[in-house]
Amino acid sequence: MDLVVHPLESTPEFQEVEIVERKGLGHPDTICDAIAERISVRLSRYYLERFDMILHHNVDKILLCGGSARPCFGGGEVTEPIEIYLSGRATREWRGTSIPVHEIAVAACRDLLRQRLPELDLEREVRIISRIRPGSMDLTRLFARGRRVPLANDTSCGAGFAPLTDLERVVLEAERPLTSGATKREHPAIGSDIKVMGVRQADRIRLTVGCAFIGRHLAGMDEYASEKEAARALVLRAVRDLTKREVEATLNAADDLATGDIYLTVTGTSAEAGDDGEVGRGNRTNGLITPYRFMTMEAAAGKNPVSHVGKLYNLAAQKIAEALVAKVPGVHGAACLLVSQIGRPLDDPQLADVRLLLNGAEVAGLRDGVELEVRDQLERLPELRAALLEERLSVY
DSSP states (O other): OEEEEEEOOOOGGGSSEEEEEEEOTTSHHHHHHHHHHHHHHHHHHHHHHHHSSOOOEEEEEEEEEOOEEEEETTEEEEEEOEEEEEEEEEOOEETTEEOOHHHHHHHHHHHHHHHHOTTSOTTTSEEEEEEEEOOOHHHHHHHHHTSSSOBOSSOOEEEEEESOOHHHHHHHHHSHHHHSHHHHHHOTTEEEEEEEEEEEETTEEEEEEEEEEEGGGOOSHHHHHHHHHHHHHHHHHHHTTSOSSEEEEEESTTOBTTTTBOOEESSSSGGGTTOOEETTSSOOTTSOBOTTSOOOOOOOTTBOTTTOHHHHHHHHHHHHHHHHHHHSTTEEEEEEEEEOOTTSBTTSOSEEEEEEEESSOOHHHHHHHHHHHHHHHHHTHHHHHHHHHTTOSOOO
8 A cells, every 4th residue: 555644735614615515315316325325235134144245236326217296285296206226236146046136126225215205105106127237247256356355346536534624514414303203203394305505604604405395294385484494493403502603594595485486395305306316416425515625426325345445445534534633643634535456455555645634743753653543444444344234334
C-alpha cells in the first residue's frame, strides 16, 4: 500500500456557504438502495447457511418505474402500479445445487416494501420483475480465488471524512422524527417519502423539506395545513440542540393551498406517480449528499460484502477518517481516499490518500500514527462484513 499523508486546507465548516442533502427512507432512490441491500443480505445469508461461504453476487442495479395515482382527501387510488426491476449478477448454481435467486430477491423486495411503505398494497399496486443473471466467468473465478484473503473485484475508489459539520448533522437528523414509530402513530398522515435540502450561509441554516402526506388520513385542507405545521415543528425540535446557529425550515415549498396544489399521495411516496428511482442516485454511505466534500459515484448498496471495493472501501475510508480524528492527537478533521486494484488483496489497497486538518501539529510527525490507524481499519474489514450481514450498518 502506498500511503500519502498531507494537510487538509479547510472543511466546509469554515466556508461562507455550505450545501447538504438527504433523500429519506421512502424516497424512490433510497427505496432502490434499500431493496438492493436487502437482496444482497438475504442472498449472503442463504449462501452461508447452505454452502458455508458467501458466493459471488452484485445486485446493485435496481430500477423503480413510478406508477400513476389519483390522491384525494379521505382516500385516493393508485391507477397504474409501480414497477420494480431487480437486476444484477448472482450465483444461481453451486456444485450441482440450484439456488432460488429470483425467489429470494423478490421475497426480500416485498419484505422491504412492507416495512418502508406500509400504505402500499403489494398485491395490486406493485409489480416486481427479477432479471438477475449469473456473473461473468472471469469475475466469478476471481471471487473464488479470494477464499482466504478476499481479492478486490474492481479497480475503484472509496472516500470518507470526519467529523460532520453542523449542517451535515442537522440534515442527517431532520428526517428521523418524521419517520419514527411514535410519529407514525400520532401523525399517520405523514408519509415515508422525505427529502431534506440544507443550505448554510454564514450562521444561518435553511432547511427545505419535502414531505409526502397520505390523503386517506386527512379530512381536508385545514387538517393538511395543521399536519404540515406539526411536521415542521418536529423537524425544528429534532435539530435545535445540534447547532448554535439559527435554523429555519420550510415544508413543501411548492404548495398552494388556495388552489389545492399540495404534496398529497395515496401511499406516502412520490413513487406512486411523481418520481422514479434507481440505485446510487442518492445518499452516499454516510446517509448524505455532500457536494463540498470528497465523494465517489459508487453505488454501495447491493454490492457483495466480501470483495466489492465500491462498498467496502467507502465504509472503510469513513472508519479511517473517524479513527484519525478520535485517536491521533492534533487531528481536528480528516479525509481518506482508498484506491483498489482489481485482483489485489482487499486489505492492501493500491493507494491510501489521507488528508488532515491540524491544529499546531506537523504532518511528518503524525505519519506513523496515521499508518497504524489505516492498517488497523483495513484489518477490520471482516467486522464491516459482519455488520452488513446483521443489518447494523447502513449504506444509504
